[in-house]
Amino acid sequence: MAESKHNQIAAALKARFEGITGDSGTTYWYTPAKVARVQSYDRLLADPTVGMVYALRAGEERHREESTGAATTGGILAAEAEFFVLLLRPTAAADDNPFGADASTKALEQDRMVRDFLRALFLDVTLGGLASNIADGSLTVDRDVEVEGWAVAEARFTVLYTYPARTP
Secondary structure: OOOOHHHHHHHHHHHHHHOOOOOOOOOOOOOOOEEEEOOOOOOHHHOHHHOOEEEEEEEEEEEEEEEOOOOOOOOEEEEEEEEEEEEEEEOOOOOOOOOOHHHHHHHHHHHHHHHHHHHHHOOOOOOOOOOOEOOOOOOEEEOOOOEOOEEEEEEEEEEEEEEEOOOO
C-alpha cells in the first residue's frame, strides 16, 4: 500500500526544497545544507555549523467528504493540510544593537531566505498533481523570531488535496 497522500505531499515539499541551489541570487541566494521533516523545532538551533536548514513540520489536517460513492468504490474526500517551514541560517550579524549595520544585514538574510523559499514553493502549485493548490488562502511569513546567531523566518501555508475515501 502506498503512503498517505499527506505523507506524499510532505515528501514532495522536502524534495522541492532539497533542489534549491544558490547561485548568488540569479535564481536562489542560499543552498540549504539540510532539509528535514521534524516534529518540533526545539533541537534545531543546537549546532550552527550545520549551515542553512529548512525544517518542514506538519500542522493541522482537516478532512471532509466531497462526494459519496458506491459501497465498493467509496467517495472522494477533500483535505486541507497545514505546513510550517522554519528557515534557519547561521549569521555573523550581531544582535545587540537594533539600529546598527548588522540589523539590516540580518533582515536582508531573512528576506533572501524567504525569497528562495517562495520561489521554490510556487514552481508547481500542484506538486506534480498531488495537490489542488499548495497555498490555499494566504501564506504567512513570520520574521519576528529572534535567535542570537541565526537569521530565522517561519512560513505557514495550507495545502488542498483530494483522495479516494478508501486510500487516504
